[in-house]
Amino acid sequence: MGIHKEGIKILIILVVCLVGLNLVIGHFFPGNEGIHYIIMSASFLLFLFILQFFRNPKVKVPYNDSHILAPADGKVVVVEKTIESEYLKEERIQISIFMSVLNVHINRSPAAGEVKYFRYHPGKYLVAWHPKSSTLNERTTIVLTLKNGLDIVVRQIAGIMARRIKYYIRKGDRLEQGQEFGFIKFGSRLDVFLPLNAAIKIKPGMATRAGKTVLAALP
Secondary structure: OEEOHHHHHHHHHHHHHHHHHHHHHHHHOOOOHHHHHHHHHHHHHHHHHHHHHOEEOOOOOOOOOOEEEOOOOEEEEEEEEEEEOOOOOEEEEEEEEEEOOOOOOEEEOOOOEEEEEEEEEOOEOOOOOOOOHHHHEOEEEEEEEEOOOOEEEEEEEEOOOOOOEEEOOOOOOEEOOOOEEEEEOOOEEEEEEEOOOOEEOOOOOOEEOOOOOEEEEOO
16 A cells, blocks of 8 residues: 555645644643644544545456456446447446545556547536536546457546546557556546446446456446
């Protein structure tokens, strides 16, 4: 278990601010051990909360070209047929995974393939489970061409607390199954659009692990 690179700067700033706060409290309330203890305890708990958000666990990916793996840790909130209107412009099965602030927010490729299309969209910050968040919120759209020639779509969606989507890919890149391709800071959502003949292995309410949980099997 390590710390993700996206958290290093934030954690350093947080430590400096918390140490400064405790020094100020100590200066203005000398000898008041009760206040010192409360502030120190609150500072420690806040640091642990932010620290766990940026944890970077090692993942042993169960490589399988016929499987679509979860791109994020979280909970499945949507499994339904819908029209993917940005690129494919056809009916697909949409699987949406909501990530709370307690989840690891590393995003991993659900399958091996080449990035055929990539686009970043600035936008609003509706709650991630809002029906219109997938078209109105800050987001990215990734079209991944698999080894068998099939295209799938993966979409990062920022939530009401997530004000920054990070991505480490561009058009033409090749991704391995389970490879990290992005990070979203604080609560957010990942959508995956699969062909109608995919055999879905999950249902709403189920928990997922990025690069581990099998969402679907391709024919």
